[in-house]
Amino acid sequence: MDPxxxxxxxxxxxxxxxRDQAAFARLYQSTSxxxxxxxxxxxxxEDWAEEVLQDCYVSIxxxxxxxxxxxxxxxxWMTSIVRNRCLDxxxxxxxxxxxxxxxxxxxxxxxxxxxxxxxxEELARSADAKALRECLRRLEARQRQAxxxxxxxxxxxxxxxxxxxxxxxxxxxxxxxxxxxxxxCLGTV
Amino acid sequence: xxxxxxxxxxxxxxxEYVLGTLRGCARLRFQAWLREDAALRRTVAEWESRxxxxxxxxxxxxxxxxxxxAIQSRLEGxxxxxxxxxxxSLAFWRNWGLLATGCAAALVAAVALRQPQTIEVPVxxxxxxxxxxxxxxxxxxxxxxxxxxxKLVFLAYAGRQSDELWVKKVALGDAPAEHxxxxxxxxxxxxxxxxxxxxxxxxxxxxxxLAAAADQSLKDFPALAISIEPASGSKTGLPTGPVIAKxxxxxxx
Numbered sequence: 129m130d131p132x133x134x135x136x137x138x139x140x141x142x143x144x145x146x147r148d149q150a151a152f153a154r155l156y157q158s159t160s161x162x163x164x165x166x167x168x169x170x171x172x173x174e175d176w177a178e179e180v181l182q183d184c185y186v187s188i189x190x191x192x193x194x195x196x197x198x199x200x201x202x203x204x205w206m207t208s209i210v211r212n213r214c215l216d217x218x219x220x221x222x223x224x225x226x227x228x229x230x231x232x233x234x235x236x237x238x239x240x241x242x243x244x245x246x247x248x249e250e251l252a253r254s255a256d257a258k259a260l261r262e263c264l265r266r267l268e269a270r271q272r273q274a275x276x277x278x279x280x281x282x283x284x285x286x287x288x289x290x291x292x293x294x295x296x297x298x299x300x301x302x303x304x305x306x307x308x309x310x311x312x313c314l315g316t317v
Numbered sequence: 318x319x320x321x322x323x324x325x326x327x328x329x330x331x332x333e334y335v336l337g338t339l340r341g342c343a344r345l346r347f348q349a350w351l352r353e354d355a356a357l358r359r360t361v362a363e364w365e366s367r368x369x370x371x372x373x374x375x376x377x378x379x380x381x382x383x384x385x386x387a388i389q390s391r392l393e394g395x396x397x398x399x400x401x402x403x404x405x406s407l408a409f410w411r412n413w414g415l416l417a418t419g420c421a422a423a424l425v426a427a428v429a430l431r432q433p434q435t436i437e438v439p440v441x442x443x444x445x446x447x448x449x450x451x452x453x454x455x456x457x458x459x460x461x462x463x464x465x466x467x468k469l470v471f472l473a474y475a476g477r478q479s480d481e482l483w484v485k486k487v488a489l490g491d492a493p494a495e496h497x498x499x500x501x502x503x504x505x506x507x508x509x510x511x512x513x514x515x516x517x518x519x520x521x522x523x524x525x526x527l528a529a530a531a532d533q534s535l536k537d538f539p540a541l542a543i544s545i546e547p548a549s550g551s552k553t554g555l556p557t558g559p560v561i562a563k564x565x566x567x568x569x570x
C-alpha cells in the first residue's frame with residue numbers, strides 16, 4: 129500500500145467517522161477483497177469469512193472515529209480488526225456443537241497444509257515487506273515455521289505443538305524467541 | 318495487573334496477542350487491559366505494523382455481493398432490516414459467551430479495571446447482592462452494541478435460588494416515547510429463539526420478576542440482550558426492535 133493510497137483510505141475512515149455513507153461504500157469497494165482474502169485465509173471457510181467480514185465492516189463503521197492515522201496505516205488497522213475477529217471466531221469453544229456443522233471434523237488441523245504455510249514470497253513487495261521477509265529468513269527454520277503457522281492459520285500454541293510434533297514448551301519458546309529476534313532484526317535492517 | 322511496570326512482559330504479551338497465540342482467558346484479560354492502557358495499545362499497534370506485511374501479501378478474494386447488502390441492512394438499523402444482522406451477532410455473542418463463562422474471573426477483573434469515569438461505579442459496589450446467605454449467583458454485564466461497543470451499560474444479578482433479577486442501568490438512557498427496553502436470554506443452542514425475561518423497570522435500578530428461580534430461568538442463557546420494544550413488550554414473543562446492548566450472563570459456582 130503506497131503512501132497515496134494510505135492517505136485516501138485514512139480520508140475515507142475520517143469521513144466514515146462523520147457518518148458519510150458514500151465514503152463507507154468507497155472504503156468497502158477499496159478494501160473488502162483484501163480483507164475477505166485475509167479472513168478466508170485464516171478461517172478456510174468462505175461462509176464463515178462472510179459472516180466475519182460483515183461484522184468487521186459494521187465494527188469499522190462504528191469505530192472509524194477511533195482510528196489514529198499517526199499510529200498505524202489504515203489497512204493495518206482494518207486488517208487487525210479482521211484477524212482478531214477471525215481468531216475470536218476460531219477459538220469459540222466447542223466449535224462444531226456451537227455452529228452445528230456436521231462436516232467439521234474432530235481434528236482442527238486436518239485442513240492445515242503440511243508444508244510450511246505463507247511462503248515468504250507471499251509477503252507484499254513494499255519496503256516494509258522486504259525488511260520483514262529478510263528478518264523472517266534470518267530466523268531459525270522452526271521459529272519461522274511456528275510464527276507463520278500461527279499468523280496465517282490462526283493456530284494456538286497447543287495446535288502448533290501437535291502440528292509440528294514437538295512438546296508444547298518447545299513451541300512456546302520458538303514463538304517467543306522468534307518474535308523477540310524479529311523485533312530486534314526489524315530495528316536494524 | 319502483573320504486567321504493569323514490566324515493559325518486556327508487556328511487549329511479549331502484545332506480540333503474542335497480535336500473532337494470535339495469546340488465547341482463552343489470557344486473551345480476554347489482555348483485551349481488558351488494552352481498553353484501559355493507552356501505552357499498551359501503542360505497543361500492540363507497533364506489533365501490528367511490524368507483522369502487517371505478512372497479511373498484505375495474502376491473495377485477495379472478492380466477497381459475494383450479499384455481504385455488502387447485509388452490512389447495509391445492519392447499519393440501517395430498523396426492525397426489519399436489522400433482523401439478519403441481529404441473528405448473526407447473536408451467534409457471535411452466544412458462542413463468545415460460552416468462552417467468557419469459563420473466564421468469569423478475567424471478566425470481573427476486566428470490569429473492575431475500568432476507570433471510574435467510564436463505568437461510574439465499580440461493579441462490585443454497584444451490584445447490591447441480597448444478603449440471604451446465597452453466594453452462588455448469576456451476574457450479567459451488558460455492553461452497548463453501538464456506537465461505542467465497549468461501554469458497559471447494564472448490570473443484572475440474581476441469586477441462584479431467587480426469582481428476582483436485580484437490574485441496574487449503568488448508562489442506558491430513557492427508551493424512546495411509547496417504547497420500553499425488553500431483556501432477552503440468548504440460548505446456547507444455535508437456532509433456538511431468544512426468550513423474553515421481562516421489561517426493564519423505568520427507574521435506574523429495580524427488579525424483574527423471573528418466571529422461576531434463576532437456576533431455572535437463566536441457566537440456559539450464556540448471554541443476555543436488550544432490545545427496544547413497544548412499552549408492553551414485543552408482540553411476537555421475539556425481539557422486533559434494534560438490540561442496543563448485549564453481554565454475558567455468568568454463573569458463579
